[in-house]
Amino acid sequence: MTPEQIRKAIHDIRKQTERPFAVNLFVSTELAEDVRHHIQHGLEVTRPFRDTLGINEPVIERIQESFDEQLHVIVEEQVPVFSFTFGIPTKAQMEKLKEQHIITSGTATTVQEAIQLEAAGVDTIVAQGSEAGGHRGTFETYPHLPMVGTMALVPQIVDHVNIPVIAAGGIMDGRGVAASLMLGASGVQLGTAFLTAEESGAHALHKQALLESDETSTVITKAFSGKEARGYLIRSLIIFVQAPPLPRTRYNMQ
Numbered sequence: 001m002t003p004e005q006i007r008k009a010i011h012d013i014r015k016q017t018e019r020p021f022a023v024n025l026f027v028s029t030e031l032a033e034d035v036r037h038h039i040q041h042g043l044e045v046t047r048p049f050r051d052t053l054g055i056n057e058p059v060i061e062r063i064q065e066s067f068d069e070q071l072h073v074i075v076e077e078q079v080p081v082f083s084f085t086f087g088i089p090t091k092a093q094m095e096k097l098k099e100q101h102i103i104t105s106g107t108a109t110t111v112q113e114a115i116q117l118e119a120a121g122v123d124t125i126v127a128q129g130s131e132a133g134g135h136r137g138t139f140e141t142y143p144h145l146p147m148v149g150t151m152a153l154v155p156q157i158v159d160h161v162n163i164p165v166i167a168a169g170g171i172m173d174g175r176g177v178a179a180s181l182m183l184g185a186s187g188v189q190l191g192t193a194f195l196t197a198e199e200s201g202a203h204a205l206h207k208q209a210l211l212e213s214d215e216t217s218t219v220i221t222k223a224f225s226g227k228e229a230r231g232y233l234i235r236s237l238i239i240f241v242q243a244p245p246l247p248r249t250r251y252n253m254q
């Protein structure tokens with residue numbers, strides 16, 4: 001969302017409730033110089049698919065919002081809770097949040113990340129197990145993507161930090177909540193369980209796919225954004241893969 005869209009959403013929420021709420025952002029840094037070149041290359045590689053399917057070339061005006069500008073709105077609006085993933089805000093950004101007494105919550109997928117978040121002054125940690133839907137919040141560099149399950153991750157993070165830990169990943173009902181509390185979590189965060197709710201903005205087909213899925217239906221994929229995320233393997237993906245073979249000479253398949 002643009003900073004102004006975030007401000008409007010905050011105002012809309014405040015019109016509907018006086019209760020505390022959180023705003024969540026992706027912590028991002030400035031993009032590398034050559035990113036436009038990569039995007040151009042990506043557009044060329046995917047052009048044959050668009051030609052086959054009759055889809056117009058996307059117009060990319062802005063690649064990403066400025067995290068600093070988005071955060072400025074959170075601070076200015078004195079949002080009660082600010083949660084984030086994919087990294088840690090800078091020292092200066094953390095100070096601004098603290099000045100406004102905004103409670104912060106950062107995502108960790110490993111013990112090392114949790115320790116870093118605590119050292120940066122974050123108030124609570126979301127321990128995101130490998131079962132979690134959506135993007136992996138991993139921000140440290142590892143030889144392979146860490147995929148520590150919620151049951152293993154939560155107690156290990158609890159043992160290494162002194163701030164409240166919120167368990168996330170694969171929790172679907174009261175049994176998961178009780179188990180998380182037993183593992184030392186102070187709270188839980190559910191994502192997938194709410195996707196089919198009336199209030200959810202998920203597309204009807206997305207909701208239907210969820211309801212028709214089972215425990216074997218999800219995969220970790222980079223298809224959404226280039227960053228690993230857990231998603232559903234649905235028919236449209238298979239159809240996409242079955243598109244007519246592309247002329248290999250037009251681009252390097254790797």
Ligand SMILES: Cc1cc2nc3c(=O)[nH]c(=O)nc-3n(C[C@H](O)[C@H](O)[C@H](O)COP(=O)(O)O)c2cc1C
Pocket residue numbers: 024025083084085107128131132133134135168169170171189190191192193
């Ligand atoms: C569709 C979807 C979108 C998500 N988007 C975000 C996000 O923008 N920011 C974030 O911190 N976590 C995001 N998450 C992750 C959740 O915060 C949480 O870690 C996860 O949903 C917990 O696992 P569960 O889906 O098994 O309940 C998303 C999860 C899903 C399923």
